[in-house]
Amino acid sequence: MKLMKLTLAAALLSATTLGAQASELRIALQSDADVLDPDQSRTFVGRIVYTALCDKLVDITPDLEIIPQLATEWSFSKDGKQLTMKLRDDVVFHDGTPFDAEAVAANIDRSQNFEESRRKSELSSITGVEVLGSHEIRLDLADADATLMAQLADRAGMMVSPTAATEAGVEFGLNPVCSGPYKFKERVAQDRIVLEKFADYYNADEYHFDTVSYLPIPDTTVRLANLQSGDIDMLERLAATDLAQAEGDAGIQVASAVSLGYQGITFNVGNGDKADNPWGKDNRLRQALSLSLDRDAINQVVFNGAFAAGNQPFPPTSPWYSKDFAVPARDVEQAKALLAEAGFPDGIDLEVQVPNTTIPLQLMQVVQSMAAEAGIRISLVSKEFATLLSDQTAGDYTASQIGWSGRVDPDGNIHQFMTSDGGINDSKYANPEVDTLLNTARTSNDQQVRKESYNAARAILNEDAPIVYIYHETWIWALDSAISGFTPYPDGMIRLKGMKKEEG
Amino acid sequence: MLSFILRRVVIAIPTIILISIFVFTLQKLLPGDPVLAMAGEERDPQVLEFLREKYRLNDPIPVQYLTWIGKALTGDLGISLRTNQPVLELIGQKLPVTIQLATMAMVFAMLIGIPAGIFSAVKKGTVIDYIANVVALSGLSIPNFWLGIMLILLVSVKWKLLPASGYVPLSEDPIRSITVMIMPAFVLGTALAATLMRHTRSAMLSVLSSDYVRTARAKGLVERQVILKHAFRNALTPIVTLTALLFGELIAGAVLTEQIFTIPGFGKLVVDAVFNRDYAVVQGIVLVTAVGFIFMNLLADVAYVLLNPRLRKQ
Numbered sequence: 001m002k003l004m005k006l007t008l009a010a011a012l013l014s015a016t017t018l019g020a021q022a023s024e025l026r027i028a029l030q031s032d033a034d035v036l037d038p039d040q041s042r043t044f045v046g047r048i049v050y051t052a053l054c055d056k057l058v059d060i061t062p063d064l065e066i067i068p069q070l071a072t073e074w075s076f077s078k079d080g081k082q083l084t085m086k087l088r089d090d091v092v093f094h095d096g097t098p099f100d101a102e103a104v105a106a107n108i109d110r111s112q113n114f115e116e117s118r119r120k121s122e123l124s125s126i127t128g129v130e131v132l133g134s135h136e137i138r139l140d141l142a143d144a145d146a147t148l149m150a151q152l153a154d155r156a157g158m159m160v161s162p163t164a165a166t167e168a169g170v171e172f173g174l175n176p177v178c179s180g181p182y183k184f185k186e187r188v189a190q191d192r193i194v195l196e197k198f199a200d201y202y203n204a205d206e207y208h209f210d211t212v213s214y215l216p217i218p219d220t221t222v223r224l225a226n227l228q229s230g231d232i233d234m235l236e237r238l239a240a241t242d243l244a245q246a247e248g249d250a251g252i253q254v255a256s257a258v259s260l261g262y263q264g265i266t267f268n269v270g271n272g273d274k275a276d277n278p279w280g281k282d283n284r285l286r287q288a289l290s291l292s293l294d295r296d297a298i299n300q301v302v303f304n305g306a307f308a309a310g311n312q313p314f315p316p317t318s319p320w321y322s323k324d325f326a327v328p329a330r331d332v333e334q335a336k337a338l339l340a341e342a343g344f345p346d347g348i349d350l351e352v353q354v355p356n357t358t359i360p361l362q363l364m365q366v367v368q369s370m371a372a373e374a375g376i377r378i379s380l381v382s383k384e385f386a387t388l389l390s391d392q393t394a395g396d397y398t399a400s401q402i403g404w405s406g407r408v409d410p411d412g413n414i415h416q417f418m419t420s421d422g423g424i425n426d427s428k429y430a431n432p433e434v435d436t437l438l439n440t441a442r443t444s445n446d447q448q449v450r451k452e453s454y455n456a457a458r459a460i461l462n463e464d465a466p467i468v469y470i471y472h473e474t475w476i477w478a479l480d481s482a483i484s485g486f487t488p489y490p491d492g493m494i495r496l497k498g499m500k501k502e503e504g
Numbered sequence: 505m506l507s508f509i510l511r512r513v514v515i516a517i518p519t520i521i522l523i524s525i526f527v528f529t530l531q532k533l534l535p536g537d538p539v540l541a542m543a544g545e546e547r548d549p550q551v552l553e554f555l556r557e558k559y560r561l562n563d564p565i566p567v568q569y570l571t572w573i574g575k576a577l578t579g580d581l582g583i584s585l586r587t588n589q590p591v592l593e594l595i596g597q598k599l600p601v602t603i604q605l606a607t608m609a610m611v612f613a614m615l616i617g618i619p620a621g622i623f624s625a626v627k628k629g630t631v632i633d634y635i636a637n638v639v640a641l642s643g644l645s646i647p648n649f650w651l652g653i654m655l656i657l658l659v660s661v662k663w664k665l666l667p668a669s670g671y672v673p674l675s676e677d678p679i680r681s682i683t684v685m686i687m688p689a690f691v692l693g694t695a696l697a698a699t700l701m702r703h704t705r706s707a708m709l710s711v712l713s714s715d716y717v718r719t720a721r722a723k724g725l726v727e728r729q730v731i732l733k734h735a736f737r738n739a740l741t742p743i744v745t746l747t748a749l750l751f752g753e754l755i756a757g758a759v760l761t762e763q764i765f766t767i768p769g770f771g772k773l774v775v776d777a778v779f780n781r782d783y784a785v786v787q788g789i790v791l792v793t794a795v796g797f798i799f800m801n802l803l804a805d806v807a808y809v810l811l812n813p814r815l816r817k818q
Contacts, residue, residue: 032776035588042544121548173588189587189594190776191671191768217669217766221653226668229660386536386781393540393547405545416546424547 022482022501023210027494028223028235032190032216037173038158039110039117044405044492047155048236049214051493052195054178056157057085057104058149060408062257062489064319066149070099070159070179080144080445087135090202093161094183101137105129106162108139116170121423122156123148144443146450150409181207181496190216208500227252227478233501234479234486236494240306246478256476257488258308258315260406262413263363264469265289265352265399270428272395278342279350279398285376286465288338289350292374293367294330299471302362308472312458313404313413315472320410320451322458335374347375353391354401356382363470364401392426400426403473408491410454411442418461429466505809512805516798520791524576527790528569531783538781542585559585559783576791582784584777591788594773601671602769605692605761606754608685610747612693613700618743620697621704625712626731636701643698648757652691652764659687669766688765692757696750703746707739752797 033046038054041047059069074085091099108129111119125148128140141148151157164177176184181204182195193214197207215232217223220239226232228249238246238254246252267286268275279285295309311327314320339348350371354364361382368378383391392400407413415438416422420430434457441453461467475492485498539555540547556562560571575582581591624636660668672681711717712735720734721727759771766772770789777785 034586037588040588042542042546115554118544118546118548118551120550121546171588188597188768189584189589190772215670215766219653219764219766222656222669222764222766225653225656225661226670229656229664229668231660231667231670384536384779386538386541386779389540390535390537393537423549424545 020503021208022233022503025209025212025234025496025499025501026215026232027212028215028217028226028232030216030220030223030237031218033193033214035173036176036184036187036193037116038155038160038176038178039114039119040170040173041155042118045214045216045236048492048494049193049195050155050158050178050180052182052212052496053176053180053184054158054160055091055180056154057087057152057159058157060150060153060489060491062487064260064408064490066153069153070104071152074149076144076445080443081141083139083141083148084132085137085139087137088202089135091179092200093159093164093179094177094198095161095164097161097163097177099159099179100134101131103159103162104137105131106165107159110160110162110165111156119156122151122154144445146442146445147409147411150407150412153408182212185211192216203497206497208498209496212496224478227480230480233483234477234494236475236477236492238476238478240303240474240476243304243306243476251481253479253481253483254476255479255486255488256306256474257490257492258317259473259475259492260315260318260408260413260490261404262310262313262315262406262469262472263401263403264467264471265367265401266392266427266467267399267465268395268397268427269464269466270430271426272428274395274398275428277398278344278348282342283464284338284342285344285348286468287463288335288342288374289371289376290465290468291328291331291335291338292371292376293468293470294370295327295470297330298363298366298370301366302359303471303474306476307474309470310472311462311469313417313467313469314410318410320454322455324455325458325462330370332374335376339375344375347377349377349379350399351379351381352399352401353381353383353388353397355385355388357385360401367470395426395428406491410450411438414438414454414457415442417467418457427466429464431460431464434460508809509802509806512802516802519798520795523794524573524787524791525569527787527794528572529565531786532565534778534781536781538585538783541781572787576788581788581791584785585782586777586780586785591784594785595770595788595792598768598770598773600673601767602755602758602762602771604674604681605685605688605758605767605769606751608682608689609692609696609754609758609761610751612689613696613750614747616693617697617700618704621701622708622731622736624701625705625708628709636705640698640701643694643701646694648691648695648760649764651694652688652761655687655691656765669764671767671769685767688761688767691764692754692761695757696754699750700743700746704739704743707742708735711735711739 029045029048031045033049034041034043036046036049038050056069057071058066061067070088070091071085072088074083076083087101087104093099108123108126111117111123125141125143125145126139127142130138130140132138159179161177165172168175181198181201183198185194185196187193195212197210217226220242223235224238224242224246227235243254246254267279269280299305299307299309308315309327310316311325312321316327339345352364354360364380368380371378388400391397392402404413416424418429419425419435419438437453437457441450444450475488477488479486480501482502484500487495489495539552539561542555543551560568583590584594620636624633627633656668659665666687667684670684672684674681717730717735720730758769759775762769762772763775774786774789
């Protein structure tokens with residue numbers, strides 16, 4: 001009898017717990033993450049996994065304001081050359097190592113000096129680190145660096161266990177140890193990354209799943225089918241063309257946020273011999289191409305209107321967007337006039353290289369037909385992405401359809417592309433005035449000064465048009481309708497805090 | 505016997521060396537800088553240079569080859585440039601997955617193809633024969649990726665009968681492992697089933713018109729016995745040979761099927777590795793596959809010798 005009672009009680013208990021909330025969350029990603037070491041990794045999907053695995057010094061709000069995470073408060077010295085941070089004192093890494101100022105110092109040292117580190121340039125402004133107390137630290141900077149906080153809100157600010165990092169060295173990524181709400185359990189390449197809840201997390205009550213699995217499913221249709229069949233709970237990057245189908249399914253909810261990145265056409269204006277052609281030399285031609293495009297129509301045709309039309313490195317929703325240069329309306333006559341002015345009254349040919357995947361090809365076919373009406377005869381050369389990138393870096397192109405995933409700080413979307421010695425300036429655009437403006441914006445902590453510098457740079461870049469911006473992607477997530485508490489962020493990350501799934 | 509095997513092994517060595525050189529060179533001809541693919545969006549010049557040094561990409565290609573083959577001889581196939589996992593470990597993880605897929609697909613192909621072939625041969629010229637032929641032809645001509653997606657939409661999304669994609673290891677949960685593999689194995693197996701059906705049909709037809717079948721019938725045997733016992737047994741020889749040959753094709757066909765159903769197998773590994781310019785993984789896979797094929801051939805040769813004493817004298 002006693003046994004029966006016990007069994008009954010146990011059954012009831014398990015029924016209530018199971019019936020209330022799912023303990024597992026399965027998330028489908030568009031591709032497999034690379035090495036799981038914040039200092040070594042480089043993929044977008046890797047960052048999604050880190051959001052649960054590795055806490056950062058600071059985080060962002062959906063409006064891109066910097067908020068505390070492992071650092072509770074911070075301040076810059078008057079000249080902007082010193083950043084003092086206070087740290088949480090109730091945090092331990094997954095291996096039990098306590099998190100303190102020494103750990104932060106070790107992490108910055110690793111990001112800067114570990115030979116495999118990809119974070120060196122992101123933290124290059126830091127010249128010294130001073131541990132002020134057990135949970136207080138000061139970073140000394142070569143010059144004021146407006147982008148630093150945003151860097152610390154991403155991989156460069158992720159804290160890994162110094163003990164584990166020293167022990168594992170290059171192999172840290174095979175068994176990452178951080179201090180996030182979830183710890184690493186297992187990984188099968190191309191199949192799954194499984195994390196389990198970290199019981200000693202300082203804010204563990206806000207995280208409601210015991211395990212979280214990330215499953216790479218590259219095909220968008222298959223990703224959605226998995227959600228519809230109930231094999232996964234949520235997915236990232238739903239194809240805009242699948243939006244109607246997902247919205248029509250009662251078991252699915254959709255969330256979205258305009259991304260921080262952009263897509264457009266980059267012109268070779270000074271990168272080797274191939275820049276020596278009318279398109280590289282005459283900005284009127286590039287302006288004409290821009291005017292020949294109906295960006296809203298492109299958005300409607302290719303993306304079912306789900307994305308955002310754009311003409312700048314920042315989306316129109318961004319506070320850094322220059323309102324002086326709104327997205328231009330299509331003006332075929334003006335485009336033709338510009339071509340005639342540049343000496344091509346009968347039209348001109350243009351070869352554009354484009355990644356050989358569906359979306360870029362569709363985009364460029366629409367662009368091709370719009371440009372044709374203005375007399376610009378575009379021929380498309382589709383290339384596999386790695387090849388396209390190589391050719392672009394080497395200057396072996398006239399125009400290239402490419403984009404950028406975007407960064408929290410506006411500097412990340414423009415400085416390295418448009419300054420004379422910028423690391424990703426594949427068009428080799430060089431204008432001393434733009435250099436000065438963008439450097440000013442980078443080294444000032446005064447938002448007003450920054451905004452004015454970007455606006456002034458935009459005025460010049462709009463005229464020179466080394467990149468013709470076309471649209472901004474919107475991150476679209478599809479979730480099981482039983483999930484609550486998900487907040488879309490423009491950085492495309494999936495923050496699990498407060499997320500629950502009712503089990504029905 | 506021993507000298508025969510030794511001779512075959514010695515002959516295999518130059519083949520393997522040639523294949524490894526071929527693959528290595530071919531890969532270097534691929535456009536696209538692996539270091540750019542590895543460095544990611546930021547492309548810090550410092551990082552690019554470091555990676556070139558680390559993976560010895562600045563060395564002349566023959567030197568790169570010798571370094572690689574030297575390590576490979578000691579069993580070290582290097583690590584994946586993308587995930588830092590040892591290549592050998594990756595291969596060990598993926599190979600059983602593809603073998604399971606291929607085996608299940610083969611079972612499907614045989615279950616569908618052979619009976620259909622027998623039926624259409626026996627009922628030659630009837631409606632059944634035509635239907636079987638049309639089905640076989642569609643099996644050959646319907647593209648894998650289309651059939652795969654249609655099945656997912658119908659069976660998983662609409663009827664919710666089978667999981668849409670993914671993989672569970674046999675050792676973890678055998679039933680779920682097989683359930684997940686049913687659709688991919690079916691998709692992979694259909695084209696083969698069609699081939700098998702056509703071959704079974706023609707083999708059966710030729711046997712059915714032979715004298716001993718007529719004799720069997722004249723003896724007054726039941727038709728079922730004539731077909732299954734007398735005719736089919738003799739038609740089986742070419743079918744078995746074909747089945748063995750098709751197995752290699754299956755492994756190749758798995759590449760596409762694994763992509764559609766997101767099965768983390770050998771095919772997906774190699775495709776992703778090529779796109780990511782993960783040289784170490786591509787080279788490792790090709791080397792292991794080549795050695796595997798040569799070994800299988802060697803086994804087959806040895807088996808022939810064992811079965812046929814006449815060959816031993818040569």
